[in-house]
Amino acid sequence: MEDIVEKVLSGDRRAIARLITMVENGHPGVREIMRELYPRTGNAHVIGITGAPGSGKSSLVNKMTAEYRKRGKSVGVIAVDPTSPFTGGALLGDRIRMQSHATDKDVFIRSMGTRGSLGGLSRATSDAVTILDASGKDIIIVETVGAGQSEVDIVNASHTPIVVLVPGMGDEIQAIKAGILEIGSIFVVNKADREGVERVIVDLEMMLDLAGYGEDEWKPPIVTTIAVRNKGIKELVDKIAEHMEYLKTTGDFDKRVRDRVESELKDWIREEGVDIVVNRLKEAGEYDALIEKMVKKEIDPHTAAIDAIKRVREG
Incomplete structure (x- = not known):
């Protein structure tokens, strides 16, 4: 992975293309690479x-x-x-x-x-x-x-x-x-x-x-x-x-940078948060049951989401 970081930093087109593909496909090693690249932006x-x-x-x-x-x-x-x-x-x-x-x-x-x-x-x-x-x-x-x-x-x-x-x-x-x-x-x-x-x-x-x-x-x-x-x-x-x-x-440049960073942070918190809640429910065997309740109209989506988050918080 260190090799691809160096190649991207040097502007290697094939390395750039490969890394973007890894990002799109959710490659497990991509987060570590992005962590190394971020300070160079x-x-x-x-x-x-x-x-x-x-x-x-x-x-x-x-x-x-x-x-x-x-x-x-x-x-x-x-x-x-x-x-x-x-x-x-x-x-x-x-x-x-x-x-x-x-x-x-x-x-x-x-x-x-x-x-x-x-x-x-x-x-x-x-x-x-x-x-x-x-x-x-x-x-x-x-x-x-x-x-x-x-x-x-x-x-x-x-x-x-x-x-x-x-x-x-x-x-x-x-x-x-x-x-x-x-x-x-x-x-x-x-x-x-x-x-x-x-x-x-x-x-x-x-x-x-x-x-x-x-x-x-x-x-x-x-x-x-x-x-x-x-x-x-x-x-x-x-x-x-x-x-x-x-x-x-x-000074608006700094504000725009801050707004972009905040937007990215919220996006990733939202994405990671969804994964955490869904995975916890699946581990507890409650995910399919919750969906089944919604199918039968026993609970609405908003209430189901609130209940799901509560269950994860309570462990």
Whole structure:
């Protein structure tokens, strides 16, 4: 295991890929490896990209990666795809769309399945970010599945969350919905050569004005792009750099790091807690009996959960 740690720290692509696979599969030795890597993190700029399916997120990420490479930055991309119900693996395979970077040793691209995570990000995604950070990547882009409002956890997973909208898909309405406006530190209106682009921009500007940002607060800029033609990409990358500068100047960077760490802690406590309760009930021979009571409608799920936790606490 010490060997894989050293290889990941040196940026070895095969070792990075192997370790992410171990994380996804719940390999028993992975926690010790992550414990060793964690102190070597904190240098990467993590960018989150979310938006409705069909908004061109993958094309945008592809062009952003190329722009960052022009600027001498190494890049890691985690594309969170829907999970196949048959294999448990990522379904869309964004790596296929980013083949132009396949031979670049300073670019690492990985598709990961949501594995049923309601927030659009799999539990393994945060570990994958840690691995890429420890491997020395300057920029880490997390592209989410695009399920809409449930993806608010992208805020806690990145320093700079970006919401991608497109004309003609009802995004002007979607932007108004609770949660979506609060996600973005930058809004991108992609496919800006489509009819209706001005309407999307006006609606966004109106909502941002109503949000009442203070004079010293970061007011999310709106960047128009046509990703497939590489238009607006340089301007977007410039805005991302401005946002990071703002975070570091104002001290908000430390707050974002703290929020992300707290979110990770809660996620792992939740996951480990579920395992502890279920395993204890199984050991006591009470797990199946509790489920049977629920099937017979003798007890509701909430009461059953409270009872289960009480039984574990009482030993």
